[in-house]
Amino acid sequence: MALTMPAFLLPHTVTVKPYAGNGAYGPIFGRPFTVRRAYVEDRRRRVRATDGAETISETTVITQPGAAIPAGSEVTVWPGTPAERTATVITSSTFDHPSAPAHLEVTLT
Template identity: 85%
Template sequence: MALTMPAFLLPHTVTVKPYTGTGAYGPTFGRPFSVRRAYVEDRRRLVRASDGAETISETTVITRPDPSVPAGSEVTVWPGTPAERTAIVITASTFDHPSAPAHLEITLT
């Protein structure tokens, strides 16, 4: 049985608009949904995108591995606060190990 990330470590809520592709007018997105158990950390770091390009991530979000958050999705962090902002997903990586809590790490622009 896989361990899940304890709720007390995930005190934040984020809103995700999943990327579904590109249409005639640019990127298209699915129906937005809230992730009520997340950890948001504003920390600048260098990451490698799925196409191999190096880019700067301003924010990392950690959630339980349940939601599907493809690269290119829009994520709103700190909703309802003066720090609220929407950013694009650079990468979403699932971490799953039998002796550690499974989680999804999302890097944002």
């Protein structure tokens, strides 16, 4: 059985509108869902997007594995607070190792 990130390390809640593709009028999103166990860190860092371009990520979100949060999705962090904002997913990476907690790391604009 794989280890998962302990719930006490994931005190935040985020809302996700999963990217489903492009339509005639722009991006299409699936039904929004809430991730009740997440860790949100506002930290600026340089990341490489899925198209290979370097860009700046302002926020990193860590969740337990299982949530489908593809690049291009919209994620709302810090809901209900003055810091609430919606950002676009740059990368979504799954980390799974037999001797370390499995998790999903999502970088946001």
